[in-house]
Amino acid sequence: EKELPRLKDVFEDYFKIGAAVNKWTLHSAKDLVTTQFNSITAENEMKPEMLQPKEGEFNFEYSDQLVSFANEHHLGLRGHTLVWHNQCPDWMFKNESGQTVDRGRLLKRMDQHIETVVSRYADQIYSWDVVNEVIADEEDRFLRKSQWLELAGEEFIERAFHTAHKADPNATLFYNDYNESDPIKRDKIYKLVKSLLEKKVPIHGVGMQAHWNIHTPSIEHIQQAIELYASLGLEVQITEMDLSVFSWDDKRTDLMKPTKEMLDLQEKRYEQIFNLFREYKDVISSVTFWGAADDYTWLSNFPVKGRKNWPFLFDEHFNPKQSFWSVVQF
Numbered sequence: 001e002k003e004l005p006r007l008k009d010v011f012e013d014y015f016k017i018g019a020a021v022n023k024w025t026l027h028s029a030k031d032l033v034t035t036q037f038n039s040i041t042a043e044n045e046m047k048p049e050m051l052q053p054k055e056g057e058f059n060f061e062y063s064d065q066l067v068s069f070a071n072e073h074h075l076g077l078r079g080h081t082l083v084w085h086n087q088c089p090d091w092m093f094k095n096e097s098g099q100t101v102d103r104g105r106l107l108k109r110m111d112q113h114i115e116t117v118v119s120r121y122a123d124q125i126y127s128w129d130v131v132n133e134v135i136a137d138e139e140d141r142f143l144r145k146s147q148w149l150e151l152a153g154e155e156f157i158e159r160a161f162h163t164a165h166k167a168d169p170n171a172t173l174f175y176n177d178y179n180e181s182d183p184i185k186r187d188k189i190y191k192l193v194k195s196l197l198e199k200k201v202p203i204h205g206v207g208m209q210a211h212w213n214i215h216t217p218s219i220e221h222i223q224q225a226i227e228l229y230a231s232l233g234l235e236v237q238i239t240e241m242d243l244s245v246f247s248w249d250d251k252r253t254d255l256m257k258p259t260k261e262m263l264d265l266q267e268k269r270y271e272q273i274f275n276l277f278r279e280y281k282d283v284i285s286s287v288t289f290w291g292a293a294d295d296y297t298w299l300s301n302f303p304v305k306g307r308k309n310w311p312f313l314f315d316e317h318f319n320p321k322q323s324f325w326s327v328v329q330f
């Protein structure tokens with residue numbers, strides 16, 4: 001049958017186009033990923049708890065598989081993520097007697113994790129999400145309350161970037177977060193990144209996770225966020241894009257497939273969003289989906305456990321959805 005247009009070719013003069021893969025979808029979605037995309041991100045296989053489950057015991061089995069896959073298929077590779085409050089092993093914050101670890105020890109452990117991981121994959125990963133999600137969602141709080149912040153103090157943020165830069169001077173280093181287009185959270189992300197730049201911290205970009213849906217955020221809010229981050233002279237990368245067919249507070253579980261109305265709205269949203277991304281091609285260096293096709297998405301367990309979602313450009317049979325055509329035809 002007629003060859004499909006390829007996202008990586010359609011956007012060749014704009015930005016890299018990526019997909020998150022895991023140790024299963026690396027095989028199940030291999031053909032789609034290698035034909036349509038030119039960048040991948042490990043959905044889970046490069047997170048702290050996966051790489052260093054026990055102090056000093058690294059497990060690179062699956063991360064090495066993803067790196068080999070990327071090399072074999074000439075795909076760029078984003079590293080996700082070095083410092084995060086989730087999917088981080090408990091041992092990191094405890095000493096031998098199970099008490100909370102002291103500040104110096106925790107920072108040393110953070111450095112060792114970053115040095116070991118980043119130097120192993122030096123020159124193979126074009127961008128790292130050095131720090132993920134340290135900005136608070138609460139309006140009246142700046143930094144998220146986490147064991148990292150409580151035990152190490154806010155210096156862990158800048159220290160993580162310095163350590164990563166020393167381990168791989170060629171990788172571009174990103175601060176990554178979600179709800180990044182919400183004006184209040186956006187301004188806090190801007191404040192953090194601006195303060196890092198003022199301290200000459202080696203940070204090169206802001207990762208907008210872009211876990212959006214078919215209703216929000218508005219194109220205006222997305223544009224204002226891109227403009228604000230770009231005003232710092234930084235790269236912007238869309239790092240985890242999906243368009244949930246449910247708004248955040250819609251907890252319905254009755255659907256076995258998306259309604260026509262949902263698919264029409266999703267198509268409109270993808271078309272508008274990619275028109276905006278193309279307008280900012282000089283600022284946006286990659287656009288990565290947090291998956292590849294509707295056969296698998298983390299959204300089928302978040303925020304409602306076991307509730308199927310259909311967020312991507314390809315359906316569960318890897319066929320292009322109407323949204324695909326509105327994205328590739330411009």
Ligand SMILES: Oc1ccccc1CN[C@@H]1C=C[C@@H](O)[C@H](O)[C@H]1O
Nearest residue numbers: 043044086132133178209211240298
């Ligand atoms: O952690 C969150 C909490 C609330 C909303 C969204 C997020 C998004 N968080 C992302 C989503 C999926 C994970 O696989 C990614 O590593 C994480 O960056």
